[in-house]
Amino acid sequence: xxxxxxxxxxxxxxxIEELKGTAQVxxxxxxxxxxxxxxxxxxxxxxxxxxxxxxxxxxxRLDPADPHWPDRDRFILxxxxxxxxxxxxxxxxxxxxxTHLATLRKLDxxxxxxxxxxxxxxxxxxxxxxxxxxxxxxxxxxxxxxxxKDYHVxxxxxxxxxxxxSVWEAALAAPRWKLDNLTVIVDNxxxxxxxxxxxxxxxxxxxxxxxxxRWNVIEIDGHKMEEIVPALESCLYRDPPDSAGAEGHQPEDxxxxxxxxxxxxxxxxxxxxxxxxxSFMENVPAWHGAAPNDAQAQAALAEFAEGxx
Amino acid sequence: xxxxxxxxxxxxPEIVEQLASDxxxxxxxxxxxxxxxxxxxxxLGERNPDVVVLDADVSKSxxxxxxxxxxxxxxxxxxxxxxxxxxxxAGMATTGLIPFASTYAVFASLRALDxxxxxxxxxRLNVKIAASHSGITxxxxxxxxxxxxxxxxxxxxxxxxxxxxxxxVSAKLAVHAAAAYDGPVYLSFTRDPVPTIYSPDFPLRLGxxxxxxxxxxxxxxxLRDLVAHALVAAARLAEAGLEVRVIDCHTLKPxxxxxxxRAAHETxxxxxxxxxxxxxxxxxxxxxxxxxxxxxxxxxxxxxDIFTESGPYxxxxxxxxxxxxxxxxxxxxxxxxxxxx
Ligand SMILES: Cc1ncc(C[n+]2csc(CCOP(=O)(O)OP(=O)(O)O)c2C)c(N)n1
Ligand SMILES: [Mg+2]
Numbered sequence: 026x027x028x029x030x031x032x033x034x035x036x037x038x039x040x041i042e043e044l045k046g047t048a049q050v051x052x053x054x055x056x057x058x059x060x061x062x063x064x065x066x067x068x069x070x071x072x073x074x075x076x077x078x079x080x081x082x083x084x085x086r087l088d089p090a091d092p093h094w095p096d097r098d099r100f101i102l103x104x105x106x107x108x109x110x111x112x113x114x115x116x117x118x119x120x121x122x123x124t125h126l127a128t129l130r131k132l133d134x135x136x137x138x139x140x141x142x143x144x145x146x147x148x149x150x151x152x153x154x155x156x157x158x159x160x161x162x163x164x165x166x167x168x169x170x171x172x173x174k175d176y177h178v179x180x181x182x183x184x185x186x187x188x189x190x191s192v193w194e195a196a197l198a199a200p201r202w203k204l205d206n207l208t209v210i211v212d213n214x215x216x217x218x219x220x221x222x223x224x225x226x227x228x229x230x231x232x233x234x235x236x237x238x239r240w241n242v243i244e245i246d247g248h249k250m251e252e253i254v255p256a257l258e259s260c261l262y263r264d265p266p267d268s269a270g271a272e273g274h275q276p277e278d279x280x281x282x283x284x285x286x287x288x289x290x291x292x293x294x295x296x297x298x299x300x301x302x303x304s305f306m307e308n309v310p311a312w313h314g315a316a317p318n319d320a321q322a323q324a325a326l327a328e329f330a331e332g333x334x
Numbered sequence: 335x336x337x338x339x340x341x342x343x344x345x346x347p348e349i350v351e352q353l354a355s356d357x358x359x360x361x362x363x364x365x366x367x368x369x370x371x372x373x374x375x376x377x378l379g380e381r382n383p384d385v386v387v388l389d390a391d392v393s394k395s396x397x398x399x400x401x402x403x404x405x406x407x408x409x410x411x412x413x414x415x416x417x418x419x420x421x422x423x424a425g426m427a428t429t430g431l432i433p434f435a436s437t438y439a440v441f442a443s444l445r446a447l448d449x450x451x452x453x454x455x456x457x458r459l460n461v462k463i464a465a466s467h468s469g470i471t472x473x474x475x476x477x478x479x480x481x482x483x484x485x486x487x488x489x490x491x492x493x494x495x496x497x498x499x500x501x502x503v504s505a506k507l508a509v510h511a512a513a514a515y516d517g518p519v520y521l522s523f524t525r526d527p528v529p530t531i532y533s534p535d536f537p538l539r540l541g542x543x544x545x546x547x548x549x550x551x552x553x554x555x556x557l558r559d560l561v562a563h564a565l566v567a568a569a570r571l572a573e574a575g576l577e578v579r580v581i582d583c584h585t586l587k588p589x590x591x592x593x594x595x596r597a598a599h600e601t602x603x604x605x606x607x608x609x610x611x612x613x614x615x616x617x618x619x620x621x622x623x624x625x626x627x628x629x630x631x632x633x634x635x636x637x638x639d640i641f642t643e644s645g646p647y648x649x650x651x652x653x654x655x656x657x658x659x660x661x662x663x664x665x666x667x668x669x670x671x672x673x674x675x
Contacts, residue, residue, distance in 0.1 A: 064474045105478065130474040132645035132653065138476035153478025154445065155414050185391060188413035218391045219399065219411060225391060226413025314395075 038083045040276045041250045047117065048078040048250075052302045053329045054113035054126055060322035062130040065138070068312040069107035072214040072247070072297040073181060077102075079253045080179055081114045084261070089119035092146045098176050099165050101150045103158025104183035104212065106314070108140040111148065120147035156189025158182070159209060163195045166207035166290075175263040181210045185217025187228045193238070200239040203288035206262035209240075211292065212247065214299035220310045235292045247295025255281040260291035303328060337572040341548040344536045345565065349529070353569035358658075359562065362529030367505035368466035371523050372397035374509035375434060379405045385513065388423050388435040390416045396466050398436050416441040420449035420463075427459035432513060438472075439465035439481025439522060443488055454518050455493045462512050463488075463520045468498065469609030470637065470654070471559060472525035473647035481522075482637050485557075486614030488520040489587045495540060496586040498522040500561035501531045504584060507538035515540055526647040528559050543590035549579035552665045552672070553597040556607035557583045557616055560635070560656060564607050567661035578665055589619045598624055603668035604632045607661055609651065612636035631671035633664045 039047065051074050059065035077100075081087075085098040102111045109129065116123045121135065128134035135144045139153025149165075152158045162180035169176050182192060199207055211231060215222050222228060232242050241260070245252040258281040299313070300306030303325040317325060342350045348361050378385045379401055389411040393399040402409035412419040416437050423433035435442070442450065442465040454461045470480040488496045497512060497519060499505040505523060512519035519540075537544060546561070547568050556564040561582045568578040579601055581593060598604060604624070606617040617634030624632055635656055642654050651657045 062474065130476070130644045132643070132649050134644060136644075138474050138644040139478040141476070151478075153476065154440065185414050188391075188415045190415065190417060217414065219389070219394050222413075225411050226415070 037276060041254060041278045044078055044082055044250050044254070047082050048075050049302070049329050051078055051110065051113040051117060053326060054116070054123075055109045056303070056317060056322055056325045056329075058109050058113065058126045058129045059316050060319075061127050063316045064130055065109055065316055066106040066314045067109070067303070067306060067317065068216065068299040069104055069183060069212065069214065070110040071301045071303060071306065072299045073102070073104075073107050073110050073212050074301065075248050075250060076181065076210055076212070076253055076295060077110050077114050079250060079257055081118050083254060084257045085179070086176070089147070092120055096174060096176055099149045099162070099178045101152065101158040101162045101178070101180045102140065103152060103162070103180050104155065104186050105139040105152030105158065108152070111140055112136050112145070115145070115147040118147075121145070155183070155186040156191040159192055159195045162207060162209070163199055163204065166199070166204040167202060169206050170202070170204070176206070177262045178207045179210065179257075180207070181212055183217070184211060184213045184215060184222050184228050184231070185225070187211065187231065188226050196235065196238040196240065199290040204290045205286070205288055207290045208257070208260050209290070209292045211294045212297050213294055214297045216299045216308070216310050216313060218313055231294050235294070239289070241286055241289045241291040243291060243293045245293060245295050247297035248301055251279055253295070255279045256293050260293070337569055341577070343546050344532050344544065345546055346531060346533050349531050349565075353566050354573055358566045358569070359529035362531065363502070364527035364529055365502040366525060366527045367499060367502055367523040368396050368525060370502040370505035371464050371466070371509055371521065372400055374506040375401045376404060378509065378513055379408065382432065382513065384430060384432045386410065386426060386431050386433050388412060388419050388433050390414060390419045390437040390441065392437055392466070396436050396464070416446040417449050420446040421453045423461045424449070424453035424457070424459050427461045432460055432462065434462045434464050436464040436466070438467040438479060439484040440467065440479060442520075443481060443484035447487060450488075451491050455491045458493045458517055460516055461518050463518070464523065465521065466523045467525040468522040469524070469559065470642050470650050471609065471647055473650050474644050476644040477641045480642065482642070483611050484520070484522060485586055485608065485610045485616070486618070489619065490614060493518060494587055495519045496522070497540065497584055498558035498586055499538070499584050500558055500582050501528055503530055503532040503534060504536050504538050504582070507536060508584065511538055511540050522558060524559050529562050531562055531565065538584065541585050541588045541590060543581050543583045543585070543593040545579060545593070546582050547578070547580035549577040550601055551576045551578055552603040552605065552669050553579040553581060553601045554605045554607055554661055554665065555581045555583050555594065555597065555616065555620055557586060558609060560607040560609050563651070563656070563658045564661055566658035567665065570658065571662055571665055576665070576669070583616060586616055586619060589623065591623050594620055594623050595627055598628045598630050602630050603665070603672040604630065605635060605661060605664040605668055606632070607635040607656065609656055610636055612638060631668040631675065633668050635661055635664055
């Protein structure tokens with residue numbers, strides 16, 4: 026095993042309350058960077074923020090100083106247009122300097138409009154064409170088993186993305202290969218590019234579909250840290266840090282019942298609100314891929330400041 | 335300054351006027367040709383009840399949601415499921431409907447390419463594929479949304495017709511021409527605004543390239559968004575005393591072989607310009623004709639063997655060697671080779 030070199034891996038993880046604060050910082054960075062770029066996808070970045078925060082600041086085993094550490098847990102934001110949340114989380118976690126955030130989508134930037142694993146430290150897979158990240162995650166999980174590693178692979182997909190056939194090809198394959206080291210999280214915000222998912226091509230009932238594909242299904246509120254953290258911990262391939270002892274430990278501020286069943290992959294269907302945290306963006310389809318102007322950005326930042334207090 | 339206005343054909347006078355200036359398209363009406371497509375579909379919808387529009391969750395971006403509002407019963411949004419959309423379009427075409435399947439170029443030409451080949455082109459069904467975000471025109475979105483190979487891929491398929499109009503005027507005409515043609519047509523549109531350069535009399539006929547500027551020293555053959563830049567290159571070269579022909583090769587396939595060979599014979603040097611990879615697209619098509627018939631000095635402008643990156647569209651054209659100055663430099667080089675030969 027890789028010698029744990031980074032303090033980040035041994036110190037006590039952040040509490041639920043601290044995670045909530047971090048999520049607000051990440052929301053602030055999302056708005057700031059999309060405003061600076063005057064392009065990008067705020068809605069799906071904000072709906073994913075709480076889950077991505079929990080993953081990077083409490084759940085995943087990683088080393089920001091060694092982004093290619095072979096034993097690290099992997100995360101793939103299969104809905105790659107929401108990469109501002111990924112960039113903000115990686116920067117906050119120390120994978121690269123925050124000054125890069127202002128260069129989003131600009132010439133010569135390490136932060137591409139859709140995430141590029143060869144340009145950005147910490148990005149585990151190049152994404153942007155919907156329906157592929159989940160298949161790549163499947164491949165990483167298969168490799169983990171083949172190499173006898175205990176890392177876990179997390180993939181986040183969108184509800185609109187769930188319309189792609191390839192999503193269901195991966196859904197079919199993971200149970201067949203008993204990939205209990207793979208967790209898919211559906212950011213179920215009910216909106217896609219054109220408008221509400223129910224008005225384009227309904228994907229519900231998602232839980233029943235995934236159950237029929239023989240997955241372990243957990244349904245949560247994707248903005249309640251008290252539900253996110255135990256859900257993610259409960260399906261970890263290796264035992265959660267507390268019981269293992271070796272990898273540092275987490276505050277005992279939530280109840281984790283391990284629902285993991287050997288040989289069965291887990292999907293977490295997270296009910297979320299697109300644009301979450303910015304009142305005028307919440308549940309408004311137009312904010313899928315539009316940048317805030319100066320006044321809107323200011324108004325959004327003011328709301329976060331309020332929330333952080 | 336206005337260089338020899340009489341040498342230009344179908345180009346708006348106010349465009350000719352400023353081509354050689356610092357702001358060549360300062361006076362131009364700018365519009366993304368994806369919106370010209372949407373406008374043309376509204377006209378077609380009125381005119382032809384067999385026309386249906388298929389979308390894959392980018393109808394807001396391509397404004398085909400206008401068609402959906404006007405003709406809800408003839409509009410089908412498949413969601414993010416491009417492969418399903420293409421094969422379903424094939425099925426619809428077997429009944430006499432004329433489906434226009436709309437999505438971004440990367441997804442039309444890559445994600446659903448198998449369906450496009452085996453279900454649409456092999457049986458030669460009357461499906462029109464409308465692709466926005468062709469070439470690297472969706473600059474800031476980055477590589478995953480830049481359709482830099484679509485023209486090459488579609489050109490390689492038997493039974494295909496591939497059209498890449500230069501401006502909003504010719505884009506609308508191209509949509510109508512595609513609708514009138516019986517068979518698959520791939521229409522390639524821009525994400526970013528391009529200048530309106532043509533007058534309404536632009537003679538768009540499938541398979542017929544258009545000489546938009548006369549010249550005898552060399553020829554630039556261009557398509558889609560690079561025609562405007564080719565005109566700028568020619569105007570700048572004219573100031574240096576060189577007369578360069580510019581051909582708008584809006585139909586990449588079938589290639590107007592006669593027009594290409596005439597340019598080869600009359601000008602003796604050719605530069606091709608495409609916002610597309612240099613493999614298998616316009617440059618390749620022209621080279622194939624020249625090599626087999628009348629080899630002359632030739633040079634290709636296009637995306638070299640590389641993925642580009644996020645950035646403003648025009649800045650990317652410049653960084654990756656596809657702007658007017660690169661074309662002008664290429665013209666000088668082929669002319670030097672012509673003189674040596
Ligand atoms: C294969 C593919 N088709 C189309 C697109 C264009 N596109 C980008 S985001 C998006 C909508 C995504 O909706 P959803 O998955 O629900 O994401 P979220 O609501 O979380 O933003 C579309 C159609 C794409 N990126 N990839
Ligand atoms: Mg969604």
